[in-house]
Amino acid sequence: MTPKRENGQGSVFYRKSDDRWCASLSLPSPSGKPRRVTRTAATERQAKVKLVELRREREAAPDGDIQTAVLNVEDWCRTWLNDIAAKEVRPKTAASYRTTVERYIIPAVGRKQLKKLSPDDVRGMVKSVTDLGLSTRSAALTYQVLSLALKAAYREGKVTRNVADLVNRPRTAKNELTVLTAAHGLKVLQAVTGWPPPIAPDRLASRWWAALFTGARQGELLGLTWDRVDFNRNTIDLSWQLQRLAWEHGCDTPCGFKRGNECPKRKLTAPADWEHRHLTGGLWLSRPKSSAGVRIVPIVPPLRAMLLHRQRASVLEANPHQLVWTTPTGKPIDPSRDSKAWHAVLALAGVPDARLHDARHTAVDMLYAAEVPEADIQEIVGHSVVSVTRGYKSRGNSPRLLDGMTRAAEAFMLEAP
CATH class of the missing domain: 3.30.160 (Double Stranded RNA Binding Domain)
Incomplete structure (x- = not known):
């Protein structure tokens, strides 16, 4: 029986x-x-x-339950984005995840049943990204986002394994960067300071000097306020960053507006421990999530003179947020507008076009040319070991560059009103 x-x-x-x-x-x-x-x-x-x-x-399953309805990859990814990722990562990171899900993951595997997703499906998704003509870096990012979504699905008991773990992470090819040398940096400094005449000085010349003498990221400088510039100790506190973030709809019923920033009950979903301050529109100041992201860097002599001049000029301008650099009307500078201004400066200086972020390489060269001690350069650009700093340095630095920077600074002081 x-x-x-x-x-x-x-x-x-x-x-x-x-x-x-x-x-x-x-x-x-x-x-x-x-x-x-x-x-x-x-x-x-x-x-x-x-x-x-x-x-x-x-x-x-954590609660002993099993998903009875058929759950596909698209449905789970949206649930993960809205209910899990939005509360665990910063808004800009969450927005990046959402873009990757909508553009690459859903079109490739969105209709697949979550439990039946296979390693072949993951490899096919990666291939679909490169087939679009996108870089291997984009393919690797898409793989990473899907893996994070599947990892959360495993924790929630939606799947019994993360199939992305069975697929090797796509290898990324190194991009050829257009790196501006110290000689190029000198031309930029001269162009924005109005040297040699008759070039008119750039109102925000010190903005570009700061980029080339600190190696700071765009958001770190655009979010810099005067209370974090210490001329007595000659330091800059890069604790906050300016970011443009997207508002979300906060209405329970359709409000009639298409975009989240127009919603009467607009909101910004973020982790509870994320420190942030709203400035205006979609522009925010935010702090790093960990203390490791906070940097206090020294002000080298050439930059100190430029910042002092900028401080004197800013007294006569509207500046409700006390930012070091603003638009002529006192508003924060939008990152996209700042990037366009950078490319215009490079064209004015007659040097190769390059991303603003790549100026970090140039900053190392400029600091060596200004005879800044190597240990200080390492601290300024935030490298963990000095060997990385040396790897950023190009050949050809000479006293001629230091002399040129000094003359450019002196010329700006004479030309500025």
Whole structure:
């Protein structure tokens, strides 16, 4: 006689209506109404195997529950973005995840059942990104975002494994950067300070001097306020960054506006421990999540003179947020506008076009040319070891560059009103 099964162990039975064997298992029900999950197979043996799999899924789930409705990759990714990632990562990172999901993950594997997603599907998704003509870096980022979503699905008991772990992370090719040398940097300094005449001085000349003498990131400088510039100790506190963030709809019912920033109840979803201050529109000041992201860097002599001049000029300008650099009307400088201004400066100086972020390489050269001690250069640009700093240095620095920077600074002081 077959021993009687314990309650909750499920059952296997034959269904005559469609000539299929069924594996059925009871699930928890908050309402008290019976709930069961059923899976079918062609033979009794296969149905028994599926019953064992169902028991394992129920045991692995945090609440002992199993997803009864078919959950596809698209549905899960949206749930992950809205309910999990938005509360764990900073808004700009969450926005990056959302863009990757919408543009690359959903078109490639969105309709696949989450539990049936295979390593081949993941590899196919990666290939679809490169087939669009995008870089290997974009493919690697897409893989990473999908892996994070699947990792969360595993924690939530939606899947029994993260299939992305079974696929090697795509290798990324190194991009050829257009690096401005110290000689190019000197031309930029001369162009924005109005040297040689008759070039008119740039109102924000010190902005570009700061980029080339600190190696700071764009957001760190655009978010710099005067209370974090210490001329007595000759230091700059790069604790806050300016960022443009997207507002979300906060209305329960459609408000009639398409964009989140127009919603009367607009909101910004962020982790509870994220420090931030709203300035205007979509521009915010934010602090790094960890103390390792906070940097206090020294002000080298050439930059000190430029900042002092900028401080004197700013007294006569509107500046409600006390930012070091603003628009003529006193508003924060939008990062996109700042980037356009950088490319215009490079064109004015007659040097190769390069990303503003790549000026960090040039900053190392400029600091060496200004005879700043190597240990200070390492601290200024935030490198953990001095060997990395030396790797940023190009050949050809000479006293001529230091002399040129000094003359450019002196010329600006004479030309400025």
